[in-house]
Amino acid sequence: MASRFSRATAFGFVAAALLSVAVVAEPGDAPDRKPDDWLLNAPDDAARFKLLQRYLRGFDQPMWEVGERFESIYDALTDENYELAAYHWEKIRTTIVNGYLKRPKRQANADALFVNGAYQPVLDGFRSKDRDKAWDAFELARNTCQSCHEAEKVGFINNQPLFRKAPPQQK
Ligand code: HEC
Numbered sequence: 001m002a003s004r005f006s007r008a009t010a011f012g013f014v015a016a017a018l019l020s021v022a023v024v025a026e027p028g029d030a031p032d033r034k035p036d037d038w039l040l041n042a043p044d045d046a047a048r049f050k051l052l053q054r055y056l057r058g059f060d061q062p063m064w065e066v067g068e069r070f071e072s073i074y075d076a077l078t079d080e081n082y083e084l085a086a087y088h089w090e091k092i093r094t095t096i097v098n099g100y101l102k103r104p105k106r107q108a109n110a111d112a113l114f115v116n117g118a119y120q121p122v123l124d125g126f127r128s129k130d131r132d133k134a135w136d137a138f139e140l141a142r143n144t145c146q147s148c149h150e151a152e153k154v155g156f157i158n159n160q161p162l163f164r165k166a167p168p169q170q171k
Contacts, residue, residue, distance in 0.1 A: 059106055062099030066092050067162055070145065074165045077126075077134055085134065086126040089141070093119055109151045118144040135167035 034041075042048045069088040076084035096114060100107040118140050125137025142163060149157045 056102065059099050059103040062095045062102075065095050066099075066145075069095070070141070071162060071165075073126075073138065073141070077138055078168065080131065082126050082129045082134055085138075086123060089119075089123055089126060106152065109148050113144050113148045113151065138167060 039048050039051060042051055069092050073085045073088045076082070076088065093115065096110055100110050122137040122141045122144075125133045125140070128134065142165075146158045146163060149155055
């Protein structure tokens, strides 16, 4: 009895010692213990990529940025800050192209109407730093946005104040 007890006690001590070594030796090596490690906690890389895909959304979030930047273009032209208008226009292109990376079915119309369509003429209009040419470019840009919304069957997007912003001389 006594020897069985002491064997068990000895085993307990060894197990406890091993456990404490494990805890001390690998303090940060259990990422699945932290609730905030939303990617590291996933069982494998396929599951991680799925989480990333979901988190990075579809076409709506890039379009939200595009809308913000388009409004900034209007303000930049009002301020006659043509460099800023051109800057936002370039970022809009990046954002749309990154957007169809995620939603390939949007690419055909985006390329036809925007990337290979109005993009360069609008950029040239802003870069001209000529007030009338820049506002003409703004109108061309706006028409292009709206055409793509029609083509993509989201025409309701066009019915909002952002697309009613007109060049000052037309107010
Ligand atoms: C592929 C053609 C295409 C082009 C070019 C395009 N859009 Fe869009 N836009 C869409 C689609 C499709 C949606 C709806 C997104 C969705 O269904 O998730 C959208 C949605 C939007 C939204 C609503 C986003 C939100 O969720 O708040 C805004 C604002 C917008 N677009 C602005 C613009 C502006 C400004 C331009 C021009 C500089 C532009 N878009 C050019 C296709 C386009």
